[in-house]
Amino acid sequence: MEEPAKKRILSGMRPTGNLHLGNLHGALANWKELQYEYQCFFFIADWHALTTEYKDPKGIQAYILEMVIDWISVGLDPEISTFFLQSAIKEHTELHLILSMITPLAWLERNPTYKEQQQELESKDIATYGFLGYPVLQAADILMYQAHAVPVGLDQAPHVELTREIARRFNFLYGEFFPVPELLLTEVPKLLGIDGRKMSKSYNNSVFLSDSLEEVRRKLSQMVTDPQRARRHDPGDPEVCVLFPFHKIYSPPETIAEINRECRKAGIGCVDCKKRLIEKVIEALEPVRTKREYLSRNIDEVRQILEAGNRKSRAFAERTLTGVRELIGF
Ligand code: SF4
Numbered sequence: 217m218e219e220p221a222k223k224r225i226l227s228g229m230r231p232t233g234n235l236h237l238g239n240l241h242g243a244l245a246n247w248k249e250l251q252y253e254y255q256c257f258f259f260i261a262d263w264h265a266l267t268t269e270y271k272d273p274k275g276i277q278a279y280i281l282e283m284v285i286d287w288i289s290v291g292l293d294p295e296i297s298t299f300f301l302q303s304a305i306k307e308h309t310e311l312h313l314i315l316s317m318i319t320p321l322a323w324l325e326r327n328p329t330y331k332e333q334q335q336e337l338e339s340k341d342i343a344t345y346g347f348l349g350y351p352v353l354q355a356a357d358i359l360m361y362q363a364h365a366v367p368v369g370l371d372q373a374p375h376v377e378l379t380r381e382i383a384r385r386f387n388f389l390y391g392e393f394f395p396v397p398e399l400l401l402t403e404v405p406k407l408l409g410i411d412g413r414k415m416s417k418s419y420n421n422s423v424f425l426s427d428s429l430e431e432v433r434r435k436l437s438q439m440v441t442d443p444q445r446a447r448r449h450d451p452g453d454p455e456v457c458v459l460f461p462f463h464k465i466y467s468p469p470e471t472i473a474e475i476n477r478e479c480r481k482a483g484i485g486c487v488d489c490k491k492r493l494i495e496k497v498i499e500a501l502e503p504v505r506t507k508r509e510y511l512s513r514n515i516d517e518v519r520q521i522l523e524a525g526n527r528k529s530r531a532f533a534e535r536t537l538t539g540v541r542e543l544i545g546f
Pocket residue numbers: 441442445452453454457458459460475479484485486487489490
């Protein structure tokens with residue numbers, strides 16, 4: 217008996233820097249699970265990166281293959297999922313243009329992340345037409361592959377809502393064509409940077425997948441802990457400590473329970489607690505590092521994987537655009 221076709225999902229990442237542990241335990245861990253259940257298209261969103269990096273776009277190129285290396289090293293399998301580069305599929309620009317024609321301006325202006333991002337990225341001038349239309353480009357990405365669902369964190373949910381509205385509007389104007397994608401809301405563990413702020417490339421506080429084991433060790437040993445534990449015998453609270461969420465991921469249940477108990481009565485010191493964490497993180501990252509090294513030495517293999525994914529995605533995109541052009545009569 218033929219297997220029922222898997223539902224399709226699409227998700228992407230902007231190549232604006234190396235991937236860190238926050239990315240690993242956020243989007244990537246989720247993608248790893250989803251790849252067995254869904255037909256997955258994962259893409260490198262270089263045009264999206266251009267919306268904020270347009271003044272100095274050279275850096276974008278440097279991170280494209282690095283991103284593919286990271287994806288494979290953490291366990292995404294290009295044999296079962298399709299990886300592609302957004303700018304290699306020119307149909308995305310055409311669909312973006314067509315969807316721009318039917319998207320009311322008010323939908324974009326009311327997008328809550330638009331103003332938030334402008335404040336967050338105040339060092340960059342993003343009061344541009346391209347940045348306002350960012351969610352329309354995202355809608356083009358998603359609808360191009362007729363995705364049934366999109367995995368997102370809560371902060372990205374309004375963008376997918378907008379994609380759903382754009383799909384409905386297209387279907388209403390020209391005839392049923394695009395599936396209206398569902399939101400696959402994902403809970404991600406909140407991992408902060410080593411200084412206790414949001415883990416971000418711009419704060420220089422992240423542990424990267426490309427870091428050497430020495431760097432991982434050095435960075436983790438600098439991690440801030442509960443400020444109440446200024447002295448060894450001061451009791452602490454793991455729930456306010458930057459380290460504890462990492463233990464919850466990397467340490468066995470008995471260690472987590474022990475730290476949770478002993479920290480509160482100063483039965484364990486922060487130095488010891490960090491040492492235990494570092495050993496576990498190093499152990500977990502070792503296979504990632506080995507795979508990374510292999511792929512970095514065999515970069516042509518990585519390039520070929522991306523090119524094969526581009527070919528497959530392009531064929532899909534061409535079919536979608538043929539259908540779209542027919543419906544609007546072009
Ligand atoms: S003992 Fe561990 S969990 Fe408690 S404050 Fe120190 S580092 Fe954080």
